Amino acid sequence: MKRALTLHVNGEEHQVEIEPNRLLLHVLRDELGLTGTKEGCSIGVCGACSVIVDGRLVSSCLTLAIGCNRKNIETIEGLAKDGKLHPLQQAFIEYGGFQCGICTPGQIMAAKALLDENAKPSEEEVKEWMSGNLCRCTGYYKILESVMAVVDGKTDPNYTFRKRETTAKIQSLDVYKPVAKTN
Known part of the structure; x- marks a missing residue:
């Protein structure tokens, strides 16, 4: 039986009706169209x-979406403000912190959570915090x-960013979303 749910995502309120066993990942992607959050392992590692x-x-x-009722949720799509990238998004481009872009939203959100908690972590603290985010392309x-x-x-x-695709990738904008093939 579906249940009504209110999610506050990136500063906007969303009303959805979902099955109680739906995961937050799938509600964000399938119900709200926020596909920047990626599914990598499905087991939280x-x-x-x-x-x-x-x-x-x-x-x-x-995370069950039902457990996020009336909570504030931040995703990669909500970081850029007024057309200006978040400093972490900018740094990942400026310093080459990503390649394929699959893990990048999770990496940036993890880094944001750390910096929200501790604005001046040491390099060792950053390494430890970020150890929960895997990347198959870079050497970290x-x-x-x-x-x-x-x-x-x-x-x-x-x-300034010269490549539109790079900026789109770091923000998970529509221009970078894959297009399904039709027969």
């Missing part, structure tokens, strides 16, 4: 599905460098 719920980093692939050095650039205030506020 890769971090690709990381979102922030009431200030706490959670694996949305393990560029991810660490990107986060530390934000911690150390080394992002350039005048940095």
